[in-house]
Amino acid sequence: MTLPSGVAYREFDGEERLATRGEPVYGEPTAEGWRAWDARRSKLGAMYERGMDPGLQDGDRVLYLGAANGTTASHVADVARVVYAVEFAARPMRDLVDVAATRDSLVPFLKDARKPASYGHVVEADLDVVVQDVATRGQARVACANRRFLADDGRLAAVIKARSEDTVRDPEAVFEDALDDLRTEYRVLETKRLDPFHADHLAVVAEPR
Numbered sequence: 153m154t155l156p157s158g159v160a161y162r163e164f165d166g167e168e169r170l171a172t173r174g175e176p177v178y179g180e181p182t183a184e185g186w187r188a189w190d191a192r193r194s195k196l197g198a199m200y201e202r203g204m205d206p207g208l209q210d211g212d213r214v215l216y217l218g219a220a221n222g223t224t225a226s227h228v229a230d231v232a233r234v235v236y237a238v239e240f241a242a243r244p245m246r247d248l249v250d251v252a253a254t255r256d257s258l259v260p261f262l263k264d265a266r267k268p269a270s271y272g273h274v275v276e277a278d279l280d281v282v283v284q285d286v287a288t289r290g291q292a293r294v295a296c297a298n299r300r301f302l303a304d305d306g307r308l309a310a311v312i313k314a315r316s317e318d319t320v321r322d323p324e325a326v327f328e329d330a331l332d333d334l335r336t337e338y339r340v341l342e343t344k345r346l347d348p349f350h351a352d353h354l355a356v357v358a359e360p361r
């Protein structure tokens with residue numbers, strides 16, 4: 153997989169680490185304008201570490217669902233032209249707004265990702281990438297509801313957290329159901345578990361049907 157030029161392995165304190173170029177956000181190490189991208193704090197970072205290609209290219213336009221306080225969205229915004237970052241909880245949104253103040257490409261929305269019509273008038277159509285990391289029940293259905301924003305040749309990078317769907321069920325069974333839901337709107341290209349970075353998480357790269 154070829155990384156976008158805005159994502160690279162760089163040396164921090166003698167250690168090669170995934171990185172993007174931008175202002176630090178969460179106390180991550182920096183060197184020569186680059187900031188380490190901590191895969192233990194970022195599922196998209198873990199997708200790169202596991203050798204997956206989430207489809208992100210330099211200058212892309214991205215819809216990010218479940219942006220929280222902007223840890224991962226900030227790295228995506230270092231690479232992308234614009235990141236529409238949807239988060240429905242007020243507390244992390246306050247931090248996300250602070251992160252957006254350091255990046256013109258990051259546009260936060262205090263919205264519910266299950267209701268795409270509520271932001272459909274402000275988010276562009278034909279986006280390059282949709283990232284889904286809402287970590288609540290119905291994660292695949294959230295990705296499907298937001299398919300409308302994605303270009304036909306765009307990519308979905310989704311993470312399914314088994315415990316958010318069912319705290320006791322076998323994660324493999326949860327993932328199978330989630331993939332069945334995703335297949336109503338997407339063709340699944342690649343799946344991988346995110347261990348050891350994130351236990352019981354399945355990462356999925358898909359394209360629209």
Ligand SMILES: C[S@@+](CC[C@H](N)C(=O)[O-])C[C@H]1O[C@@H](n2cnc3c(N)ncnc32)[C@H](O)[C@@H]1O
Pocket residue numbers: 193194195196217218219220221222223224225238239240241244263264265266285286287288
């Ligand atoms: C696992 S955290 C996201 C972490 C973030 N993606 C990162 O890597 O920095 C999940 C976030 O999704 C948000 N969330 C859950 N359901 C949502 C919904 N329906 N709409 C928008 N945000 C939602 C939660 O408030 C939480 O902040």
